[in-house]
Amino acid sequence: MKNNQKAKTILTDFQNQVLRELFLDEWFRRYFYLTGGTALSEYYLHHRYSDDLDFFSHDIDIKPFLGLIKKIGKKLNQKIQPITTAPSFMRFTIGDNLKIDVVGDVGFRVGVPELIDGMMIDSIKNLAVNKVGAILGRLDAKDYVDLYFLLSEYSFDVFDLLELGTKKDAGLEPFIWSTIIADVDRLMMLPRMIKPVTFEELKTFYFALRDKILDRIKPSE
Template sequence: MQQFFTNTLPKNTLKLANKLQNSQPTFLNNFYLTAGTALSLLLGHRESEDLDFFTQDKFEPQKLQQELETFGTLTDLELADGTLNTFIDGVKISSKVDTACTKLQTIGVRGSKKDFIDLYFLLKEFSLEQLFDFLGEKYPKINYNQIHILKSLTYFEDANEQPIPKMHIEISWEKVKKNIVEQVKEFSFIS
């Protein structure tokens, strides 16, 4: 059975996650927890405050909104086709493999310091080659620009200006960057 590092979540986030899990709402059957919070629960490396859920299935954001309202007060609601962003009682709602795919995509657009730190810890378990394989398996109909993502993995200018998130496992920002650059070089050499 998988061990979860629940100490990485603030009390209100953990309370909402438990509430959602214990009630087992059918509207979340095809959704899964992803991104930094899922990774924090699995690795225990840093704190994370939000709950990011994802599905590959089409869903009606308005219907999901109605279902979520049964769990608490929704604020800062943003609805779009196939997207719902909100806070439930102050908690933002939005497998390691799924999270790894999300991290590659996110860094490919604009990586934050916490995204790079998450990737650093993922690269302790998976190679970049595996991560790109996961991405291709997860989204077979999407053609990702691998070269662009690789370049983004070594672009730290924006992230350099950001604070390090509250960590549960100490790591230096310089070590994170150095390790990722080495992994990209190794991957580029293999490819």
């Protein structure tokens, strides 16, 4: 975490209960870590609410997760609904609407997950690199909001994040990415925020970031 003082949790009681049940399992605790918007906001930025639980693992068979989540559902007396069960990606809902994504990620990772309060949590820089990559692949206000706060509150160099991102996705090229972030103009709805931000602030930030990238990569005259 950026500081040692833990902010008020963004987790619902049910999210927290499911998280703790998962990380009680030795296999899960050894091979998986919490990532995505929930990890970013709960353990680092405390900037917005997040409804899902996202877990990454590397170089293992994730299929046994199906048995684990069914066991937890039975223990908590909650219905488990499988949505996708592909070899490297699984999606479930547990209870009424808590979505859980489990991903067998590419081998490259920035930093190592940290054990916090009995749970493995993704590193802040790996979260930042993944957010840069997420913007390449989809138009989602959550990604733009998350990266805005990451770059505002941490001393990350966007060019460093882009370079690291190519080790996960070779298509993460600065010129293409600088063009894509102009789509901030098309965002329709912000996530549920804790720290305030406006569409105008996001637009100003991302258009300035686009210009910075284009200035850096333009050929010398």
